[in-house]
Amino acid sequence: MIRDYDSLMNMTPVVMEQSYTARDSCLYALSVGCGIDLADDWARQHLGPLPPARTLPAMATVLAAPRLHAMDLGITLSGVLHGRQGMIAHAVLPVEGQVTSVTRVDSVFDRGEGRGCEINMIRDIHDTRSKLAYASVFMTFICRSDRVAGAPALARSVTAAEDDRPPDHVVQIPTSTQSAQLFALTGDQNPLHMVPSVAAKAGFPSPILHGVATYGLCAAFAEKVLCGGGDAAPGGRLGAISGKFNAPVFPGETIELALWREPTGARIEARAVARQKIVFADGRVAIEGGR
Structure with missing residues (x-):
């Protein structure tokens, strides 16, 4: 058992700042597969020569990102699985800049006896100087070794039926x-x-x-x-x-x-x-x- 539900939901948000350069933007693009095809003009926009023309929107997921062990959640880290990830881009992320993130616990659910809990978190990212919002990042962590006293039960999800047409x-x-x-x-x-x-x-x-x-x-x-x-x-x-x-x-x-x-x-x-x-x-x- 880890901390109780109310204390998790009322945790002080974690605030982080990070400066990043055009080189960092290129490195992120390389790390997610840009540059595999040297003749790929679309990929080259993100790789330079420095500075690149644009930054991949999903780079927001790695900017000013606090690690779980630094967030004092009280969870058993060895039992954590990263379940889901999402992001909404609010504005174009510049090739270089300084950003501030605010990470908070959004919801916590009990998964039942022997199955631990689910913790959902949101990280909002904005420009440190102008306060322009760049992105909101959503993360779901499955904490298999821990339960939370007072957490509501996780509702059984129903997956909508998908059409069976071949992919486009x-x-x-x-x-x-x-x-x-x-x-x-x-x-x-x-x-x-x-x-x-x-x-x-x-x-x-x-x-x-x-x-x-x-x-x-x-x-x-x-x-x-x-x-x-x-x-x-x-x-x-x-x-x-x-x-x-x-x-x-x-x-x-x-x-x-x-x-x-x-x-x-x-x-x-x-x-x-x-x-x-x-x-x-x-x-x-x-x-x-x-x-």
Whole structure:
């Protein structure tokens, strides 16, 4: 049992600041797959030569991001799974700048005996000087080893039936055996993603890719398909993306991203090709602007 429900819900929000450079924006783009194809003009916008023309919207997920162990939640970190991730982009993130984030607990649910609890958090990110809001990031953590006294029970979710039509777009995205080390340079140095012995203790055959890296990869290539040319909406940009982490990705795997177009964006799903394992599910993308 960890702290009680009221104390979690009334926690003081965590405020962080971070300055980032054009080099950081390029590094993030590289870490989520831009640059695989040297002839890709869309990717080159995010890679330079320095400074790049634009920043990937999902870079907001790694800016001024506090680590769970620093938030005094009282949870057993070894029992935590990153369940879902979402983001709404409020304004275009500049190539370089200084941002402030405010992270708070949004809701807590009890998952039942032996199943722990679910903690949902929101991180709002704005420009430190102008206060312009850039993004809101939503995170769900499954705390398998802990329950919260007084938390409401988690309602059973009902997944809406999806149509069975084939996807409108399918993109295969190779990752590198260095993908996790590269993504770690954006801020998350958890050894689970880099050290084989740590991954083995957690029950994995090798280090796994950061969930937020998988999310960023899906966000980048969904935006490329929907906004980057061809059948895309010129001038459009990623407005929001959300989904569920269904299984880990191992660096070096090829990821297949499937997109089903919808009036304002797309439904998406990603799978590890060799294992035929869905790794990112229930995905939704919204596009702002464009035709």
